[in-house]
Amino acid sequence: MRHVLVTGAASGIGRAVAEAFHQDGARLSLVDIDPEGLRATAGRLGAHSLVSDLTGPTAPEEMVAHCWETTGPVDVLVNAAGLYPSLDTLELRAPEWDRVFALNTRAPALATAELARRAVAAGLPASVVHISSGAALRSRPGGGPYAASKAALELATRAAALELGEYGIRVNAVSPGFVTVDSTCNPVAPAYAAAASGNPLGRPGTPADIAAAVRWIAGPEATWITGEVLRVDGGSSTGVRDLPRIWPPRPPGDDGATRTTRDTKEQR
Template identity: 40%
Template sequence: MNFENEFKAKKVIVTGACGIIGGWIVDAFAREGAEVCLTDRDAEKLEAKLATLPGTGHVAIAADLTDTGSMTAFAEQVSGSWGAPDILVNNAGIYPSGFLLDISIDDWDDIMGVNLRAPFLLSQLFAKQMISAGKPGSIVNISSGAARKMRTTVVPYCTSKTALDRLTKGFALELAEYGIRVNAVEPGFISGSDVSTLAQDHIDTVTASIPLGRTSSAQDVAAAVLYVTSVGGAYMTGATLTVDGGNSIGSQVVFQAKKKAL
């Protein structure tokens, strides 16, 4: 996909920049000539990721997305030393598992804090900066097919993503008058991360059930995020773009003896 340098010198913030999906998004914007602000909890990992990026103007700022003061300080630091963003990508998310009868209230609060509360507060803070700077910006929330399909042992995660989709539409309504578009992207299945490890048999089972027969790639996710923030996606707001190989549309499990259509 050719964006004809439209992201050159655009300022892009990506949360969860050290994760797999966050890293893919950061790399894609940097390759397109954007100036990227990376944020995550681990300052050392941020600096290591920053050192791999092509181009100039990138910054790395550690922030704790479970802490209001840390997020507010992060937004103030961005405004003071880097300037109002053109694009905010709320990518950070956590995926701890546990049955509802077992999961602790602290785990519940952490999931809602990172997956829902942080996108709310950061969208609020950075939208105000965009408005003050007169920038017709774009906000992208990284959602999941779990927003529409409940899954045993990850009900809190599913709940957080369903709420994030509603938050996306709410911000889209209220920010439209300022020229700020707000959309969500639902990436496909990836085979775990440093934060959420997955057993190989689980990876194999899920992959086998995906209609297009493979896990998500960097190109899949990055292209979707770039598109919804590009001129090509200029008439999109309050939308959710699903890029998951068909994983969320239904199951391909066949119960009859006949396993093939032909």
């Protein structure tokens, strides 16, 4: 029976990930800063729980140590806790920047390092899955610190995978597109939600969509995959579907000759 440690497990993607592994019969250690939400999720799933603010400099290592010593060696670590404030560049100050990076980048990296130390010492394999974001590839107004933190997380994923593979420790990331979650910590304006849902598949994602990808990439069917970022985004990373066409669609019977002439003149 695998022991799965999930951060950000009180709600949203983290809770869905915990539910997915619970269905597989895994032993669960769940971590969040929200005591009430965590208590509800852990109680329903029969999981061990730990309330922790992972922005603390030693909190990630202490979390792994506590869960390892309380529930046994950790087989899977899922770093789902995250913070995505809206911070325009003109408003940005060091405390806000540091808090975003502390939770979104430093905490996963330090938790991975502590897990790796313990797994290597015990001669055990392990699998780590970070929750990244499509923001790692492109920002949005007010999203600079968040986007930068996720871009850094994706490189940290590859770096850890490179160094830890020889010990049987796989490190991957799952990158969601826009996912509808009920979050009081990270609220999303309705207008943003409507605009962000315009992906090729025509709907926003759900926490269950992301949880299924996490369970797969952490599991036995993906044992030769490490250092990868699996984009689960309804195709939104392929481009912008709702931009107008450069040229209108061809009318019936148009062989394209007229458009080709116009394109050639335009490029000169």
